[in-house]
Amino acid sequence: MSLYDDIIGQKRQIEQLERARRGGRVAHAYLFFGPAGVGKERVALAFAKALNCESEENAPCGECQSCEKIKKRVHPDVRLVASEQELLDRGLIEPEKGVRPSAQIKNAQLQELSDLFRHRPYLGRWKVVVVIDADLMNANSQNRFLKTLEEPSADSAIILVTAHPEALLPTVRSRCQALAFGPLSTDLVSEFLKQEHALDEERARVLAAMAQGSLQRADAIAKGDVLEERDGLVAGFSRALGGDLADVLALAEEYSKGRDQAQDALNLLEIWCRDLLFCKLGVSAKLLVNQDRREMVADQAAGFSSRRLLAWIESIRRTRDGFWVNANPKMALESLLLGMRTY
Amino acid sequence: MSYVVLARRWRPASFDEVIGQEGVVRTLKNAIQMDRVAHAYLFCGARGVGKTSVARILAKALNCEDGPTPKPDGSCTSCTEITRGVSPDVFEIDGASNTGVDDVRSLRENSQYLPARSRHKIYIIDEVHMLSTSAFNALLKTLEEPPRHVKFIFATTEPHKIPLTVLSRCQRFDFKRIPTDVIFKRLGEILTDEKAEIEAGGVQAIAREAAGSMRDALSLTDQVLAFGGEKITAAQVYAALGLTQSGLFSEVIQQVIDNQPDKLMELVKKLFDEGHNLKRFLEGLLWHIRHLILYRTLKDPNSLISVLEEERRCLHEQAQHAGRLRWHQIFDVIARALDELGRSPYPRLVVETALLRLSAIEPLVEVDDLVQQVQRLASRLESGEKIGPPRHGEGGKPSRGRSSPSGSGSQEREKYAEAFQPRIPPQQETERKASPQKSSPADSRFPKGWKDLVAVVSKKKPSIGSVLNHARPLEVSPEQVKIALIPNSFFADQMKNDRNKRDLQQICRDFFRADTRLVIETAGEDAGPTLSEAREQERKQTEDGIKKDSTAHPAVQEAIRVFGAEVEQIKISKGENS
Numbered sequence A: 001m002s003l004y005d006d007i008i009g010q011k012r013q014i015e016q017l018e019r020a021r022r023g024g025r026v027a028h029a030y031l032f033f034g035p036a037g038v039g040k041e042r043v044a045l046a047f048a049k050a051l052n053c054e055s056e057e058n059a060p061c062g063e064c065q066s067c068e069k070i071k072k073r074v075h076p077d078v079r080l081v082a083s084e085q086e087l088l089d090r091g092l093i094e095p096e097k098g099v100r101p102s103a104q105i106k107n108a109q110l111q112e113l114s115d116l117f118r119h120r121p122y123l124g125r126w127k128v129v130v131v132i133d134a135d136l137m138n139a140n141s142q143n144r145f146l147k148t149l150e151e152p153s154a155d156s157a158i159i160l161v162t163a164h165p166e167a168l169l170p171t172v173r174s175r176c177q178a179l180a181f182g183p184l185s186t187d188l189v190s191e192f193l194k195q196e197h198a199l200d201e202e203r204a205r206v207l208a209a210m211a212q213g214s215l216q217r218a219d220a221i222a223k224g225d226v227l228e229e230r231d232g233l234v235a236g237f238s239r240a241l242g243g244d245l246a247d248v249l250a251l252a253e254e255y256s257k258g259r260d261q262a263q264d265a266l267n268l269l270e271i272w273c274r275d276l277l278f279c280k281l282g283v284s285a286k287l288l289v290n291q292d293r294r295e296m297v298a299d300q301a302a303g304f305s306s307r308r309l310l311a312w313i314e315s316i317r318r319t320r321d322g323f324w325v326n327a328n329p330k331m332a333l334e335s336l337l338l339g340m341r342t343y
Numbered sequence B: 001m002s003y004v005v006l007a008r009r010w011r012p013a014s015f016d017e018v019i020g021q022e023g024v025v026r027t028l029k030n031a032i033q034m035d036r037v038a039h040a041y042l043f044c045g046a047r048g049v050g051k052t053s054v055a056r057i058l059a060k061a062l063n064c065e066d067g068p069t070p071k072p073d074g075s076c077t078s079c080t081e082i083t084r085g086v087s088p089d090v091f092e093i094d095g096a097s098n099t100g101v102d103d104v105r106s107l108r109e110n111s112q113y114l115p116a117r118s119r120h121k122i123y124i125i126d127e128v129h130m131l132s133t134s135a136f137n138a139l140l141k142t143l144e145e146p147p148r149h150v151k152f153i154f155a156t157t158e159p160h161k162i163p164l165t166v167l168s169r170c171q172r173f174d175f176k177r178i179p180t181d182v183i184f185k186r187l188g189e190i191l192t193d194e195k196a197e198i199e200a201g202g203v204q205a206i207a208r209e210a211a212g213s214m215r216d217a218l219s220l221t222d223q224v225l226a227f228g229g230e231k232i233t234a235a236q237v238y239a240a241l242g243l244t245q246s247g248l249f250s251e252v253i254q255q256v257i258d259n260q261p262d263k264l265m266e267l268v269k270k271l272f273d274e275g276h277n278l279k280r281f282l283e284g285l286l287w288h289i290r291h292l293i294l295y296r297t298l299k300d301p302n303s304l305i306s307v308l309e310e311e312r313r314c315l316h317e318q319a320q321h322a323g324r325l326r327w328h329q330i331f332d333v334i335a336r337a338l339d340e341l342g343r344s345p346y347p348r349l350v351v352e353t354a355l356l357r358l359s360a361i362e363p364l365v366e367v368d369d370l371v372q373q374v375q376r377l378a379s380r381l382e383s384g385e386k387i388g389p390p391r392h393g394e395g396g397k398p399s400r401g402r403s404s405p406s407g408s409g410s411q412e413r414e415k416y417a418e419a420f421q422p423r424i425p426p427q428q429e430t431e432r433k434a435s436p437q438k439s440s441p442a443d444s445r446f447p448k449g450w451k452d453l454v455a456v457v458s459k460k461k462p463s464i465g466s467v468l469n470h471a472r473p474l475e476v477s478p479e480q481v482k483i484a485l486i487p488n489s490f491f492a493d494q495m496k497n498d499r500n501k502r503d504l505q506q507i508c509r510d511f512f513r514a515d516t517r518l519v520i521e522t523a524g525e526d527a528g529p530t531l532s533e534a535r536e537q538e539r540k541q542t543e544d545g546i547k548k549d550s551t552a553h554p555a556v557q558e559a560i561r562v563f564g565a566e567v568e569q570i571k572i573s574k575g576e577n578s
Helices: A009-020 A040-050 A065-071 A084-089 A107-109 A114-118 A139-150 A169-175 A188-199 A202-209 A215-224 A226-242 A245-254 A259-280 A292-300 A304-324 A329-342 B022-033 B051-063 B077-084 B101-111 B131-144 B182-194 B200-210 B213-225 B234-241 B246-257 B261-273 B280-298 B309-319 B322-340 B347-360 B365-387 B409-420 B450-460 B462-469 B488-498 B498-512 B531-552 B554-564
Strands: A029-033 A077-082 A125-130 A157-160 A175-180 B040-044 B088-092 B120-127 B151-156 B171-174 B471-478 B479-486 B517-522
Touching: A009 A175, A009 B213, A029 A040, A040 A065, A040 A125, A040 A157, A040 B409, A114 A125, A139 A169, A139 B088, A157 B246, A169 B213, A169 B531, A175 B213, A188 A202, A188 A215, A188 B261, A202 A215, A202 A226, A202 A292, A226 A245, A226 A259, A226 A292, A226 A329, A245 A329, A259 A292, A259 A329, A259 B347, A304 A329, A304 B347, A329 B554, B022 B051, B022 B171, B040 B051, B051 B088, B051 B120, B051 B151, B088 B101, B088 B554, B101 B120, B101 B131, B182 B200, B182 B213, B200 B213, B200 B234, B213 B234, B246 B261, B246 B280, B246 B309, B246 B322, B246 B347, B261 B280, B261 B347, B261 B498, B280 B309, B280 B322, B280 B347, B322 B347, B450 B462, B450 B471, B450 B498, B450 B531, B462 B488, B462 B531, B479 B488, B488 B498, B498 B517, B531 B554
Parallel strands: A029 A157, A029 A175, A077 A125, A125 A157, B040 B151, B040 B171, B088 B120, B120 B151, B479 B517
Antiparallel strands: B471 B479
């Protein structure tokens, strides 16, 4: 039983890395990219363990001294680099009073690696550096990293992990072997939800579809009452569309208590409208996200043209984008809903 | 011992091994041969095209024990030291890590001393664009007149970040992106040497993905070799690189053209469940559409599209399935989706809606087609005028039949022709003689040449021009221009002025190049419309149209419903009116 078996999905990527390892073709720099919450970091850490594992057959075994040490983050040859903010969120560093943790990966953090690259591995066979959210290196740090990235000392592997590869310099990307990670299939996610959160079949399927391939998101929404929230939102939305202005204002008021709440509401609404559009265009009902509310979707879809639904989806996205530039949630929602009423 | 990636193992070690940079290499070789090596070089170009490699080769060529020679032997102490990066006289400096002015100062002090063993002290500064401004400035004097034994080689991907004062002190070489077929050929050679086999389609895909960079190409090859066994198929290459097979793009596009939303969504589901990276998928799709556009637009786009022969035929065939404009429309929607993908928490939804949008929107009509249609119409109208009397003979209002939208082509044109007819029936047919001037677009309400004449007058004498705008032309011919003004009006008074009369007569004569007589009468409205009246009427008609349309607009209707309102006033702003 190897640790790889605990990872959900991404079998192709693991296979690719394993072949390289067994064939003695491990590259000195990898770029793992793909959507958030699909297991990039898990694979990276498992690979780091595999490279240093004492077990021949079963690497990474998770039981040998090396694997243990990596798990406890005390292995001298395996380092994890992340922004202070991230490290703090994971409880890996203590918060310092009066100092705001940096959201970026600092130059100094990369500098600290240089001693690692100066000597041979202490314990294991490989020195492995995993950079979490590599896009948090600014242009300056990335440039400084170039030389190391191109020709690190022997027996080193640097793994950059990111959901935003476009934020990395082309010169950085070109020095790495890029491994694309994709979303997890709905089946895998719903299986996960059933096991981890003890959900029934139908609920698991709907939540899995809402998670859109991200385990992280699935985990987060399984903890709340997202389906009930959706029902409330859809009911309010229907009222706002058909009723008078007071309903619109009430709905906007209800969902604008914070930016996150407004954003979550917009996400649910986008998925709902996408289902309406699917229904309108005669796409098979199997593909709906809101499986549990098929009749309602069909009912509502009948009332609107596909163009209008497309326009809605577009404005929902625009409204959500507005939050990037600090739009006022309440006003943004009001204006969105009023727009949707007219067209 | 750890594995050394192909990109490092196959770093060119001599000028002859450098590919795709013939100009640069030849110049450098000649410079060495003729002993004209400059003291400072700047190598610019995209990532992975050979800047650092050429810099190292140049260093070897200059310091080789048999040198300076364009063909360093690679086996002498100096050459091996440079290869291993331990030469005491060749300093490869990471510009990004040594950005400060102090770094440059120590470099400057250092450079004064003679080289330890070799002929030259060579400073290779990579990523030189990261030096700070003061660091650059500290370097200027040394860079202009370095000690005889010192050579500088700078390499950068971003030459625009380098101060002009530095640029002007260096010989600059721009490294080109390496053409796909050159990469393709080189990969073939390397693979043979590595005793690995990859199907041609796969190698092509690697070369294309590399986008002009040899290092990228070799990184990708490594990845593929690590993935596959003995003989690697094209499909395996696509899988290893996370690319979508081009067959799938054709399929997607075909279903967009055939308007099959359900099948499209099944496809997206498949892509999603198989764990495809959707961003890569959209990028690939965009390239596919780009190829289609080229095939639809250009006579011979083959040199611009690097795909295998078989795929070429498919592309060519598919490109004919839709018009140029439709392809552009599809391209725009996908390009926008790609932009959205980065911001959206749901990449799949972005892909889905983009594809559904494509099947939901109607294909655009080519503007060229519209123009042609209008031209045909116009010529029909013009010829129609010559043949028969104008349509005001039909009596009262021309009938405006809108009943048959699905009528045949000629019926359709009839409909357009009616729409183009002036809505006010002309009052009278004025006698016309051929005028030497070209006439403006036919308007049967006015004698031929009248509008042109008024235009000319307005230009020369604006005050008289405004009078003519309110005058009714009774006769306009080279012999006589006869106009009527409202009795006792301001305009009639104006024309009582002898000077104005004389000026107008002169302009008329110039206009017709004849001895034109000017007759000014007074008459009421029954003598036909004036230009300004006609314009006013037209404006009113368009305004009425706009008002009607805007009142019927769903938003307005909704507002009326919600507020129980009445439309009190409709204002038309200038922008909308035009």
